[in-house]
Amino acid sequence: MKACKVDEEQLAKWIDTASGSIRYLAPAITENLAHKICAAEKRTGEKNSVLIELHGDMDRGGYGKTAGVRILIENGVTTKKNSGLRIAALTAPNLGVVWSPIAQRVDPMERVSANGIFLEGRELFELQKMVCKLMGEDQQTASQAANNADREEATASEEQDRKDSPQSDEIDSKVFPTPDEPNTNVHPIYEQNVREVEKDLEEHPPRNFNEEKRLEVYQGYIGFVEIHVVGASLSEATTLAIPKELTELGLAEDLRNNLSEKMRVDLSEYVDLGAREVNQQVDAFRMIFTKQMGKPLGRIYKKGDWNIMQEKWKDINYLVEAANAKIQRNLDNAVNKIIKESAEEWARALNKNSNTWSQPKYSVEAIESMLNKNWIKKKRPTKVKIELFVKDLTWETLNDKNVQKIIEDAYPELSETGLYKSRMMIPASG
Numbered sequence: 211m212k213a214c215k216v217d218e219e220q221l222a223k224w225i226d227t228a229s230g231s232i233r234y235l236a237p238a239i240t241e242n243l244a245h246k247i248c249a250a251e252k253r254t255g256e257k258n259s260v261l262i263e264l265h266g267d268m269d270r271g272g273y274g275k276t277a278g279v280r281i282l283i284e285n286g287v288t289t290k291k292n293s294g295l296r297i298a299a300l301t302a303p304n305l306g307v308v309w310s311p312i313a314q315r316v317d318p319m320e321r322v323s324a325n326g327i328f329l330e331g332r333e334l335f336e337l338q339k340m341v342c343k344l345m346g347e348d349q350q351t352a353s354q355a356a357n358n359a360d361r362e363e364a365t366a367s368e369e370q371d372r373k374d375s376p377q378s379d380e381i382d383s384k385v386f387p388t389p390d391e392p393n394t395n396v397h398p399i400y401e402q403n404v405r406e407v408e409k410d411l412e413e414h415p416p417r418n419f420n421e422e423k424r425l426e427v428y429q430g431y432i433g434f435v436e437i438h439v440v441g442a443s444l445s446e447a448t449t450l451a452i453p454k455e456l457t458e459l460g461l462a463e464d465l466r467n468n469l470s471e472k473m474r475v476d477l478s479e480y481v482d483l484g485a486r487e488v489n490q491q492v493d494a495f496r497m498i499f500t501k502q503m504g505k506p507l508g509r510i511y512k513k514g515d516w517n518i519m520q521e522k523w524k525d526i527n528y529l530v531e532a533a534n535a536k537i538q539r540n541l542d543n544a545v546n547k548i549i550k551e552s553a554e555e556w557a558r559a560l561n562k563n564s565n566t567w568s569q570p571k572y573s574v575e576a577i578e579s580m581l582n583k584n585w586i587k588k589k590r591p592t593k594v595k596i597e598l599f600v601k602d603l604t605w606e607t608l609n610d611k612n613v614q615k616i617i618e619d620a621y622p623e624l625s626e627t628g629l630y631k632s633r634m635m636i637p638a639s640g
Contacts (some may be wrong), residue, residue, distance in 0.1 A: 216309035216326035228302035231256040236298035237263050238274025244281040261345045264291040266410040272314025276407045289399045301341050306334040346396035435511040436599040453584050491526045534593040553578035
């Protein structure tokens with residue numbers, strides 16, 4: 211046996227050169243391979259068999275197309291279904307291959323290097339028997355399917371394996387327990403079955419994976435970008451809430467006018483605190499790495515610059531962290547000063563109020579502690595925050611000729627690299 215890549219092109223070659231009955235087992239089948247299997251029946255005069263999972267999700271996942279099943283049943287090819295099928299195999303006289311089917315929704319075939327095993331000799335014979343079993347065929351049919359395999363060579367090879375591994379029969383089956391086989395629940399596919407899936411696909415159509423491949427090439431060059439800066443221009447003041455307990459002590463009206471329920475905390479001498487430098491750095495980042503294209507594109511960036519963009523963005527984040535530390539430190543100092551002064555003023559006011567003479571708990575220290583707790587509990591966020599969002603352009607946007615021209619004008623070097631030609635040259639497959 212040997213590892214191999216199993217794709218549409220390779221499967222078509224194997225089917226075209228098969229000299230006898232073909233058995234194809236997979237989650238789904240493409241229209242191209244369905245035509246090939248029908249043609250093989252006419253060429254060899256032998257009946258072929260196909261087993262798939264007939265379900266709209268197979269189309270939506272990119273395993274194949276229900277249209278391929280229709281081609282098979284209209285041409286009289288024996289076609290069956292079984293639920294939950296996620297392996298694939300192809301057998302014919304002197305041919306046996308088993309592979310992992312690739313869902314285009316998950317992984318483009320262009321990225322696959324090895325996904326199958328090509329079998330020969332005894333392994334080929336065993337695969338042929340197993341495929342027949344999975345297809346619900348009896349053992350006699352399985353034996354007939356394997357007639358073209360060299361059983362004598364397989365038996366001799368098996369005997370030699372036993373001689374080379376004299377302890378193979380002594381392996382404890384408890385160490386490597388034999389897995390349970392799935393129930394074989396195979397049923398013929400009829401016209402009505404195909405119509406039901408076709409109706410489902412009309413209501414919930416699959417994505418166009420071929421066009422998404424074209425889009426992927428384009429996406430390798432540019433994308434949308436959004437840059438948000440919050441708090442880069444800080445307020446010159448914040449407010450300090452007074453605990454309700456202090457405002458309900460029955461103060462004289464003139465004192466209430468002097469001591470409001472919220473006190474202003476002056477931050478005028480701490481407004482910058484490094485926030486201005488953050489703003490300047492973000493503006494420079496926008497200018498160097500992005501372009502504002504207006505509607506419908508907005509701001510875009512060149513994906514080739516992404517790695518250096520990430521490094522520069524890290525530098526800006528370090529600057530933001532330093533600015534926020536300074537903001538918090540100075541803000542706390544300003545608030546602590548106001549709290550201390552306010553606590554002293556409240557204490558003096560309460561000492562002049564006969565209603566509170568019998569309440570010694572309202573000392574300067576006690577009031578200061580209450581105000582501090584209220585500040586910590588209710589203070590509003592006062593810091594700089596930056597965010598960077600990127601996303602891909604949609605196919606509808608890219609397909610707009612006016613948008614394409616805007617992009618080419620902004621990035622003439624992309625046009626020179628064959629951006630649009632490369633996108634259109636990707637061949638459509640099955």
